[in-house]
Amino acid sequence: MAGGEPPIGTQAMLSLDGLRALIEALAERGYQVLGPTVRDGAIVYDEVAKLADLPSGWTDQQDAGRYRLERRTDNALFGYAVGPQSWRRFLHPPIERMWRAHRTEDGFAIDATAVEAEPSKFAFLGVRACEIHAIAIQDKVLVEGPYVDTGYQRRRRDNFLVAVNCGQAGGTCFCASMNTGPKVDAGFDLALTELLDESDHRFLIEVGSVAGAEVLSALRHHAASPEDIAAADAVVARTAGSMGRVLDTKGLKELLQSNPTHPRWDDVAARCLSCANCTMVCPTCFCTTVEDHSDLTGQTAERVRRWDSCFTADFSWIHGGSVRPETKSRYRQWITHKLASWIDQFGTSGCVGCGRCVTWCPVGIDITVEAAAIRATPATSTETDHGRT
Amino acid sequence: MAERRRPRLAVWKFASCDGCQLSLLDCEDELLAVADAVEIAYFPEASSVMAKGPYDLSLVEGSITTAHDAERVHKIRRQSKFLVTIGACATAGGIQALRNFADVNEFVAAVYASPQYIKTLATSTPISSHVKVDFELNGCPIDRSQLLEVISAFLAGRKPAIGNHTVCIECKLRGTVCVMVQGTPCLGPVTHAGCGAICPSFNRGCYGCFGPKERPNTASLAAEWLKLGATPRDLHRVFRTFNAAAEPFRQEADAHGD
Ligand code: SF4
Ligand code: SF4
Ligand code: SF4
Ligand code: SF4
Numbered sequence: 001m002a003g004g005e006p007p008i009g010t011q012a013m014l015s016l017d018g019l020r021a022l023i024e025a026l027a028e029r030g031y032q033v034l035g036p037t038v039r040d041g042a043i044v045y046d047e048v049a050k051l052a053d054l055p056s057g058w059t060d061q062q063d064a065g066r067y068r069l070e071r072r073t074d075n076a077l078f079g080y081a082v083g084p085q086s087w088r089r090f091l092h093p094p095i096e097r098m099w100r101a102h103r104t105e106d107g108f109a110i111d112a113t114a115v116e117a118e119p120s121k122f123a124f125l126g127v128r129a130c131e132i133h134a135i136a137i138q139d140k141v142l143v144e145g146p147y148v149d150t151g152y153q154r155r156r157r158d159n160f161l162v163a164v165n166c167g168q169a170g171g172t173c174f175c176a177s178m179n180t181g182p183k184v185d186a187g188f189d190l191a192l193t194e195l196l197d198e199s200d201h202r203f204l205i206e207v208g209s210v211a212g213a214e215v216l217s218a219l220r221h222h223a224a225s226p227e228d229i230a231a232a233d234a235v236v237a238r239t240a241g242s243m244g245r246v247l248d249t250k251g252l253k254e255l256l257q258s259n260p261t262h263p264r265w266d267d268v269a270a271r272c273l274s275c276a277n278c279t280m281v282c283p284t285c286f287c288t289t290v291e292d293h294s295d296l297t298g299q300t301a302e303r304v305r306r307w308d309s310c311f312t313a314d315f316s317w318i319h320g321g322s323v324r325p326e327t328k329s330r331y332r333q334w335i336t337h338k339l340a341s342w343i344d345q346f347g348t349s350g351c352v353g354c355g356r357c358v359t360w361c362p363v364g365i366d367i368t369v370e371a372a373a374i375r376a377t378p379a380t381s382t383e384t385d386h387g388r389t
Numbered sequence: 390m391a392e393r394r395r396p397r398l399a400v401w402k403f404a405s406c407d408g409c410q411l412s413l414l415d416c417e418d419e420l421l422a423v424a425d426a427v428e429i430a431y432f433p434e435a436s437s438v439m440a441k442g443p444y445d446l447s448l449v450e451g452s453i454t455t456a457h458d459a460e461r462v463h464k465i466r467r468q469s470k471f472l473v474t475i476g477a478c479a480t481a482g483g484i485q486a487l488r489n490f491a492d493v494n495e496f497v498a499a500v501y502a503s504p505q506y507i508k509t510l511a512t513s514t515p516i517s518s519h520v521k522v523d524f525e526l527n528g529c530p531i532d533r534s535q536l537l538e539v540i541s542a543f544l545a546g547r548k549p550a551i552g553n554h555t556v557c558i559e560c561k562l563r564g565t566v567c568v569m570v571q572g573t574p575c576l577g578p579v580t581h582a583g584c585g586a587i588c589p590s591f592n593r594g595c596y597g598c599f600g601p602k603e604r605p606n607t608a609s610l611a612a613e614w615l616k617l618g619a620t621p622r623d624l625h626r627v628f629r630t631f632n633a634a635a636e637p638f639r640q641e642a643d644a645h646g647d
Binding site for chain 2: 039040044065066067068084085089094271272273274275276281291292293294295296298304307309313314325327359360361362363364
C-alpha cells in the first residue's frame with residue numbers, strides 16, 4: 001500500500017515476517033513489548049523480543065483447578081487460551097511504592113526522586129477480547145471515577161494493544177456468556193486473527209486506532225480479500241461455539257443479592273481454602289492494601305501499596321476484628337461482587353468470563369457452577385441481610 | 390533533637406537450633422544499623438556482654454522442653470517490656486514437638502548413650518503456652534527482612550507490616566505459576582505467608598515452614614492432595630513437621646492416621 005495511513009477499520013494481511021516486523025516496529029517506537037512466552041510449564045505474559053519468544057506450537061489444557069502445557073499438531077503462535085495472570089500485573093502492579101519521605105529538622109519531606117521511575121511504555125501483544133473488556137473495566141474503576149489512580153492512568157495512556165481473536169476456547173472460558181468475546185470489537189490499536197493451514201501461516205490485521213494505523217503503515221502488508229475476511233470470521237465463529245463453560249446471566253444480580261443465607265455458601269466454604277488465588281488472577285479485581293515501613297534509623301519512611309483480596313482476614317479488619325471471619329462470607333463477597341454488586345457500582349459485570357479463577361483455584365471451585373447451584377434452588381425467603389455471619 | 394536512650398535488646402534461646410538468631414547476625418548490611426538503633430544488652434550468640442535487665446525488646450527463640458526453661462521464661466517475661474517470639478519452635482513448639490505424640494523416654498533412650506542424665510518434659514510447647522507474647526514471627530527459619538521489619542516497627546512504635554495471608558498470595562505477587570494446579574501437591578493454601586513463596590518458585594510444593602494461616606481449611610486441601618495421588622501417610626507426615634503442634638496441623642495429621 002503506498003502513501004498515507006490506513007483508516008481505522010482497515011483489514012489487511014500480514015505474513016509471519018510481518019509479525020516479526022511488528023514486534024520490531026513496536027520496540028523501535030520505545031515500547032516494552034510484552035506477550036505470551038513459555039515459562040515454568042505455562043504460557044505467561046512476559047517480555048517478547050523476537051518471534052521465537054512466542055509459544056510456537058504450544059497450547060494449554062485448562063479445567064477447574066488444572067492447567068497443563070501441551071504440544072499442538074501445528075505451529076500456531078496464539079493457539080492457547082489465556083495466561084495464568086492477566087495484563088493487570090503490568091498496568092496495576094502487585095507492589096507499588098506510593099511515596100518515600102525522610103526526616104528533616106522540623107518534620108519530614110517527600111523524596112521526589114523516590115517516586116517510581118517513569119514506567120516503560122507497554123505494548124501488549126496477544127490481548128484477548130475478554131482481556132480488553134477487563135482492561136476497560138479497570139479503566140472505569142481506576143481512572144474514570146472521582147478518584148484517579150495516576151500511575152495506572154499514565155501506564156494506560158502510553159499503552160499499545162495488539163489484540164488477537166481467539167482461535168480456540170479454553171476449557172474454562174465463558175466469554176460468550178458474558179458478551180465479552182471471543183471476537184475483539186473495540187479498545188485495541190491493532191487486532192490479529194491467526195490463519196494457519198498446510199500451505200500458509202498469516203494474519204488478518206485490523207486497524208483500531210490512529211496509533212495502530214501508523215504502525216501498520218510501517219509494515220509490509222497487502223489488502224485482505226473477501227475470502228481472507230471470511231476465513232477470519234470462521235475462526236471466531238468456531239471459537240464461540242466451543243466455550244468450555246457457560247454462565248446463565250439472566251437475573252443473576254437479583255438472584256445472588258436475594259440469597260445471602262443460601263445453604264450453598266456453607267457447601268462452598270467447606271471446599272474453599274480462602275487462599276485468594278481467584279482474586280489474584282482475576283483481570284478485573286482491583287483491591288489493594290497499604291503498608292507503611294520505616295527504617296531502623298527512623299530517618300526514612302515509605303508507603304507501599306500491594307494487592308489484597310476479600311479472602312484475607314485483614315481485608316475487612318476494623319476495630320475489634322474481621323467483618324468476614326468465616327470463609328462462607330468471604331466467598332459470598334467475592335462472587336456477589338463479581339457478578340452482582342459490581343453492576344450497581346460500575347454499570348457492568350465484574351466478570352469477563354476469562355476462566356482464570358476456575359483454572360487457578362487449587363481445589364477447582366468454579367464460579368459458573370456455584371452460580372448455577374444458587375439458581376437451581378433459590379431461597380424463597382425475602383431476607384436481604386448482608387450482615388455478619 | 391535530644392539524644393534518645395537506645396532501647397535495650399535481648400535475644401533468648403530455648404530448645405532450638407539457633408537458626409533464627411543467626412538470621413539476625415545474617416543481616417549483614419543492616420547489622421550496624423541495628424547495633425546503632427538498639428543497645429544489644431543480652432545476646433550470648435553474638436557478644437560476651439550480658440547486661441542485666443530490664444529489656445525493652447526481647448526476641449525469644451526456641452520452645453519449652455524442660456522444667457527449668459518453663460521457669461526461666463517467666464523471668465524473661467518479667468524483665469521484658471515487649472516480647473516477640475521468633476521462629477516455629479518459639480511460636481508452635483518446633484520439630485521437637487513430635488515428642489508430644491509419642492513417648493519421650495523412648496526418644497531419649499534411642500538418642501542418648503546415658504539417658505539417665507537427661508531431664509526433659511514430655512512435651513515441647515510454644516512460648517505463648519507459658520507467658521504473654523506481644524508478637525509472633527513465624528517461620529523455620531524466620532525471614533530476615535521480616536525480622537528487620539518487626540524491629541523497625543518496634544522502634545517506630547508502629548504495627549509490623551506482616552500479613553497473615555497465604556503463601557499463594559506471595560506466589561501471585563512475584564508471578565510464580567502455581568505448581569499445585571500443574572499437579573504438584575502444595576501446602577501453600579493453608580500456610581502463613583512470610584518466606585516469599587520460595588519453594589513454588591523452584592517448582593516445589595510448599596512445606597508449611599511458616600505454620601498455619603488464619604482459618605486454614607486443611608481438610609479441603611488434604612482431599613485435593615489425595616486426588617493428586619498423595620497417600621494418607623504422606624498427609625500425616627507433611628502436617629507433622631516444624632509446626633506439628635500448631636493445632637490445625639496437628640488435627641489434620643491425626644485425621645490421616647499414622
Ligand atoms: S471472575 Fe473469574 S472468569 Fe470472571 S473475569 Fe474474574 S477470573 Fe475471569
Ligand atoms: S472480588 Fe474481592 S478482591 Fe475482587 S474487587 Fe471485589 S472485593 Fe476486591
Ligand atoms: S475459591 Fe478457590 S481460589 Fe478462591 S479463595 Fe477459595 S479455594 Fe482459593
Ligand atoms: S504454588 Fe502453592 S502456594 Fe503457590 S499459589 Fe499454588 S498452591 Fe498456592
